[in-house]
Amino acid sequence: MTGHGASPTSADASASDVGSPDLPEHVCHRAIEARDPRFDGTFFVGITTTRIYCRPVCPSRRADPGHRRFFGSAAAAEQAGFRPCLRCRPELAPGRALVDAVSRLAAAAAQRIGAGALNGRPVASLASDLFVSERHLRRALKRDLGVSPVELAQTHRLLLAKRLLADTTLDVSGVASASGFQSLRRFNALFRDRYRMSPTALRRTSRSPGRPSGTTPGVGVEPSGEPLRLTISYRPPLAWDRVLALLRRNALPGVEIFDGNRYGRAVRVDGLVGVVFAEDVPERRALTLEISTSLVPALMPLLARLRRLFDLDAEPAVVDAHLEEGGLARLVRRRPGMRIPGAFDGFEVAMAILLLGGATHSRPAPRRRRRIADRDLVHGVVEALGEPLQPGTHGLVRLAPSPERVADAGARGLGALGVPERRATAIADLAARVARGEIRLDPAGDVADTYGALIELPWVGERLATVVAMRVLHWPDAFPASDRALQRAAGVHGAATLRARAEEWRPWRAYAALHLWADFYEGGA
Numbered sequence: 001m002t003g004h005g006a007s008p009t010s011a012d013a014s015a016s017d018v019g020s021p022d023l024p025e026h027v028c029h030r031a032i033e034a035r036d037p038r039f040d041g042t043f044f045v046g047i048t049t050t051r052i053y054c055r056p057v058c059p060s061r062r063a064d065p066g067h068r069r070f071f072g073s074a075a076a077a078e079q080a081g082f083r084p085c086l087r088c089r090p091e092l093a094p095g096r097a098l099v100d101a102v103s104r105l106a107a108a109a110a111q112r113i114g115a116g117a118l119n120g121r122p123v124a125s126l127a128s129d130l131f132v133s134e135r136h137l138r139r140a141l142k143r144d145l146g147v148s149p150v151e152l153a154q155t156h157r158l159l160l161a162k163r164l165l166a167d168t169t170l171d172v173s174g175v176a177s178a179s180g181f182q183s184l185r186r187f188n189a190l191f192r193d194r195y196r197m198s199p200t201a202l203r204r205t206s207r208s209p210g211r212p213s214g215t216t217p218g219v220g221v222e223p224s225g226e227p228l229r230l231t232i233s234y235r236p237p238l239a240w241d242r243v244l245a246l247l248r249r250n251a252l253p254g255v256e257i258f259d260g261n262r263y264g265r266a267v268r269v270d271g272l273v274g275v276v277f278a279e280d281v282p283e284r285r286a287l288t289l290e291i292s293t294s295l296v297p298a299l300m301p302l303l304a305r306l307r308r309l310f311d312l313d314a315e316p317a318v319v320d321a322h323l324e325e326g327g328l329a330r331l332v333r334r335r336p337g338m339r340i341p342g343a344f345d346g347f348e349v350a351m352a353i354l355l356l357g358g359a360t361h362s363r364p365a366p367r368r369r370r371r372i373a374d375r376d377l378v379h380g381v382v383e384a385l386g387e388p389l390q391p392g393t394h395g396l397v398r399l400a401p402s403p404e405r406v407a408d409a410g411a412r413g414l415g416a417l418g419v420p421e422r423r424a425t426a427i428a429d430l431a432a433r434v435a436r437g438e439i440r441l442d443p444a445g446d447v448a449d450t451y452g453a454l455i456e457l458p459w460v461g462e463r464l465a466t467v468v469a470m471r472v473l474h475w476p477d478a479f480p481a482s483d484r485a486l487q488r489a490a491g492v493h494g495a496a497t498l499r500a501r502a503e504e505w506r507p508w509r510a511y512a513a514l515h516l517w518a519d520f521y522e523g524g525a
């Protein structure tokens with residue numbers, strides 16, 4: 001029931017093109033009739049009479065069911081000859097957790113393409129990064145997503161450009177560059193061909209007095225150096241307070257800050273340095289972002305990393321319902337919309353987890369002094385090995401230590417900063433292997449290989465390796481069954497018993513672990 005590669009001439013047939021077998025056509029119709037935000041971004045609907053595709057939450061008058069075609073991605077809709085709606089704006093829809101929907105290779109390739117892997121690079125380079133042939137990569141994406149690598153990259157670039165034209169004051173050449181286009185002429189030509197209008201015409205339409213409510217106000221990049229302001233959407237509910245609490249556990253001082261509902265951090269992306277702030281606006285089902293103007297040329301990879309950091313592509317209705325059926329209904333009702341805190345930078349988070357011994361929540365009182373000592377230890381490592389941020393902004397004064405800097409310090413240098421010997425050896429070994437490219441700490445990496453490399457490090461073990469996989473690889477089925485707190489929270493004894501109990505929580509055992517930890521350490525609060 002996929003049909004993603006259908007030609008425009010066949011689009012008038014009443015057919016379903018949803019790329020996920022768990023979304024039959026009648027479910028899509030119901031979601032559209034209800035404008036259910038829980039399905040936002042999980043599919044798109046093309047209207048055959050207008051040749052426009054929309055989100056399920058589009059406020060426009062609903063089309064007759066016989067005029068609807070369903071697609072699993074914006075790229076598939078555009079490949080079939082549809083152009084994005086100017087009212088509901090498909091570029092603002094939350095993404096899909098591809099790891100649950102397609103093959104591992106297609107998911108890894110799609111993640112990297114969405115982060116700009118083909119901006120200025122050929123498909124052959126991406127295939128080499130993924131250790132497959134170019135032909136095999138093209139075949140996998142066509143089979144699972146219905147589009148070629150170049151077509152998928154073009155859709156990502158065009159949709160980002162559409163956002164920037166509508167929501168910022170960047171000039172057209174700046175929009176083209178920030179969206180990953182290497183040529184302004186190519187950008188203009190592709191935009192006209194795909195969207196039937198010029199970029200400047202879209203900007204005039206977006207600025208018109210009749211602009212619908214609910215779209216993002218454009219503040220943009222001003223000559224005074226005001227930050228770029230954008231939103232990134234999610235499917236509700238979102239337990240934002242829980243996300244911030246979990247991120248705070250392994251936060252690096254001076255690199256990350258927390259101010260009420262607001263999160264900020266210093267970043268380096270593709271050699272560019274700046275700061276970014278995020279805040280939840282639940283009534284709009286989106287996070288608002290403030291981004292340094294210095295980061296605009298790296299906007300595509302930056303936004304991709306932020307979506308992973310906050311787990312914004314999760315489908316909480318699906319995850320929560322599954323865990324409720326698995327016997328965790330009481331916990332899910334207390335914390336609906338739980339998300340897995342990801343990693344903006346994989347090595348940064350892995351290092352923090354190893355420095356802190358894998359802590360995920362507040363420790364009971366008898367161990368609080370050790371926790372404070374560990375936090376002081378992290379502060380010392382960041383001060384010594386993190387590059388100063390010039391100038392500092394709102395308490396963000398350093399970049400996270402890079403694997404190269406930590407590898408250069410070595411176990412001896414970390415030991416001089418107070419890191420216990422075995423921990424120092426593990427962190428130094430990990431840093432050296434990441435710096436040499438032997439271990440890749442990002443969600444596109446192979447989970448089994450990376451986990452195997454982590455567990456071989458001295459001192460690390462199964463529990464810490466799994467916690468790193470949960471956050472750094474953003475693996476939804478990671479589950480450290482040897483963790484004593486999880487065993488107690490689940491009311492079982494031993495790792496084998498807990499693994500057997502957790503089988504019914506697959507493939508989202510990581511979310512179950514977060515619920516169990518929260519219940520154990522916070523007393524059900």
